[in-house]
Each structure stands twice: as structure tokens, then as C-alpha cells.
Amino acid sequence: MALSQELLDILVCPESKQALVYFAEEGFLFCPESRLKYRIEDDIPVMLVDEAERLDESAAQALMATAPQGA
Secondary structure, eight states: OOOOHHHHHHOBOTTTOOBOEEETTTTEEEETTTTEEEEEETTEEOOOGGGSEEOOHHHHHHHHHTOOTTO
């Protein structure tokens, strides 16, 4: 089950307070500003900075190159 658009409209990165990019097929949310990757477990985003994976600049750029259209 995908995350609802209403939820996606209000979720922001807890660190940067910026919008997130939803990778539905891969099952995570990503913040390009802070380069944090938030996993989704049982259709619930885990929005904890301490539990997120921080990507380096090159990995973040590579990930954004594969981002869904409109991201």
C-alpha cells in the first residue's frame, strides 16, 4: 500500500524542515537538503533523524537522478 497524498503533503524532514521525495517502489522517503533517507515500515514512515541513513553528496546526487517524475 502506498502512502496517501495527504500524508506526503504534510511530511517534511525533521532536520531540514524541507519537502521529501517519495520513492514508492523502493519504500523510502529522501530529503535532498539534509541527504537523509527515511525508511518506511508497514506503511509507516520512520521519521527519526537518528534512524535515518545519511548519504554522501555523490550518493545523494545519484539517488536524485533516479527520482520519480515531479520530484
